Amino acid sequence: MNALTQTAALVAKDVRSELRTRYALNALLMFVITSVATILFALREDPASPEVLGGMFWVVVFFSAMSGLSRIFVSEEEKGTALTLQLIARPTVVYFGKLLFNCGLTLILTTAITVLYVLIFPQFTVQSVPIFAATVVLGSLGFASAATIIAAIIAKANTRGTLYPVLSFPILIPLLMTVMKSTARALAGEPLVSALGELQVLVSYVLIMTGGSFLLFDYVWKD
Amino acid sequence: MNDLILSVHGLARSFNRRLVFKDLDFSVAAPGSLAITGKNGAGKSTLVKILAGIASPTKGRVTYTADGKAVDADALRERMGFVAPYLNLYEEFTAWENLAILGRIRTGTVPSAEQIGDTLRRVDLWQRRDDLVAGFSSGMKQRLKYAMAILDAPAILFLDEPTANLDADGIAIVETVVRDQQRHGILILATNDESEASWCRERIHLAGRGTDARP
Ligand SMILES: Nc1ncnc2c1ncn2[C@@H]1O[C@H](COP(=O)(O)OP(=O)(O)OP(=O)(O)O)[C@@H](O)[C@H]1O
Numbered sequence: 001m002n003a004l005t006q007t008a009a010l011v012a013k014d015v016r017s018e019l020r021t022r023y024a025l026n027a028l029l030m031f032v033i034t035s036v037a038t039i040l041f042a043l044r045e046d047p048a049s050p051e052v053l054g055g056m057f058w059v060v061v062f063f064s065a066m067s068g069l070s071r072i073f074v075s076e077e078e079k080g081t082a083l084t085l086q087l088i089a090r091p092t093v094v095y096f097g098k099l100l101f102n103c104g105l106t107l108i109l110t111t112a113i114t115v116l117y118v119l120i121f122p123q124f125t126v127q128s129v130p131i132f133a134a135t136v137v138l139g140s141l142g143f144a145s146a147a148t149i150i151a152a153i154i155a156k157a158n159t160r161g162t163l164y165p166v167l168s169f170p171i172l173i174p175l176l177m178t179v180m181k182s183t184a185r186a187l188a189g190e191p192l193v194s195a196l197g198e199l200q201v202l203v204s205y206v207l208i209m210t211g212g213s214f215l216l217f218d219y220v221w222k223d
Numbered sequence: 224m225n226d227l228i229l230s231v232h233g234l235a236r237s238f239n240r241r242l243v244f245k246d247l248d249f250s251v252a253a254p255g256s257l258a259i260t261g262k263n264g265a266g267k268s269t270l271v272k273i274l275a276g277i278a279s280p281t282k283g284r285v286t287y288t289a290d291g292k293a294v295d296a297d298a299l300r301e302r303m304g305f306v307a308p309y310l311n312l313y314e315e316f317t318a319w320e321n322l323a324i325l326g327r328i329r330t331g332t333v334p335s336a337e338q339i340g341d342t343l344r345r346v347d348l349w350q351r352r353d354d355l356v357a358g359f360s361s362g363m364k365q366r367l368k369y370a371m372a373i374l375d376a377p378a379i380l381f382l383d384e385p386t387a388n389l390d391a392d393g394i395a396i397v398e399t400v401v402r403d404q405q406r407h408g409i410l411i412l413a414t415n416d417e418s419e420a421s422w423c424r425e426r427i428h429l430a431g432r433g434t435d436a437r438p
């Protein structure tokens with residue numbers, strides 16, 4: 001019970017801090033707007049197929065998530081508050097607090113990208129809303145859980161900037177491939193059952209990633 | 224948490240190949256206090272971090288017992304205060320918010336307005352309670368660290384470089400905190416200042432390599 005309220009308190013702290021500094025949110029939204037605009041200019045001449053747009057959708061998610069979500073631990077490390085947090089909160093509370101915050105941020109991010117895509121690209125027609133919604137939600141959770149543990153690892157390293165994409169790419173390949181395939185099915189209007197395989201993979205990915213990170217976190221977090 | 228006892232057995236810490244200290248054995252029981260002295264780089268901060276559980280020893284162990292039973296790290300964490308130059312508070316929050324938010328993360332319950340107010344008055348930051356910490360002077364930040372440390376009447380209080388950045392009034396506040404703490408709980412103080420070390424009843428001197436403990 002106590003651990004739950006402590007976790008809630010940590011999430012509330014991060015939300016309040018984010019609202020005040022706009023550190024991650026601004027970086028994320030700027031990235032989304034510029035990359036979607038770039039795709040728009042690149043595809044102006046010949047309209048892209050839904051498959052290409054679906055793939056591009058996740059490219060935007062990948063790069064903006066990787067640029068913004070790593071802040072969660074790096075900022076604590078840079079402000080010199082990481083040790084304070086370690087002192088007052090148990091590792092479980094820190095891990096789940098940060099994970100929840102990143103999940104929220106990623107869901108906001110994917111929702112914003114979806115809205116932009118639907119408004120800007122007439123070819124981006126989601127024929128099967130249930131598949132698409134499930135893919136976006138599970139994909140977001142997958143990105144958030146992978147990003148959280150990678151952020152915890154790199155926050156302790158000296159070469160923060162370069163390490164992040166290098167470490168995250170191999171971990172995210174299975175996720176990226178699955179969400180792209182599943183998004184293609186949603187755009188083609190296939191029935192929900194046909195995407196069941198991919199959705200199962202996504203659920204497993206989220207569970208394995210979260211469980212594995214949870215076990216690993218104690219070692220990463222403490223010097 | 225009555226009769227808290229901190230015991231250290233065969234503690235050693237090295238960084239890569241460099242040994243900071245080894246074979247440390249001592250214990251402190253409440254009410255009591257221990258000063259850790261030694262030159263710059265002797266390992267004082269390293270030792271207090273290990274005692275507080277925010278760093279790991281290379282060898283040996285640190286145990287806490289209360290009423291004869293072992294105290295686990297999570298229970299202890301809620302009853303621990305720590306003031307040190309490397310433990311920062313959140314600059315984007317006000318003094319009040321820092322205590323309210325961090326207090327809630329530490330114990331799971333929001334500290335009462337009365338509790339926060341009293342603590343801020345004790346460190347003489349009441350007037351500046353709604354100002355962002357980003358705008359605080361270094362001495363004011365140090366005072367706020369004291370407020371955070373004593374907010375929940377800690378069973379064990381760690382002070383590393385206790386009077387850093389403080390003026391005469393600030394030092395007087397520290398002396399009161401130190402006196403109160405060793406009357407009720409355990410105080411661990413790391414310093415290379417002789418007069419600060421003399422506040423404590425016991426002392427351990429880190430001599431760089433190995434140690435020489437004096438009662
Ligand atoms: N993270 C670290 N990596 C490598 N060496 C470290 C690290 N932290 C401390 N040390 C080494 O451990 C030794 C003790 O450092 P520590 O900070 O504990 O000294 P101290 O007694 O607190 O010194 P001061 O009086 O300057 O505060 C030093 O030789 C230092 O170089």
Ligand SMILES: [Mg+2]
Pocket residue numbers: 267268269383
């Ligand atoms: Mg030191």
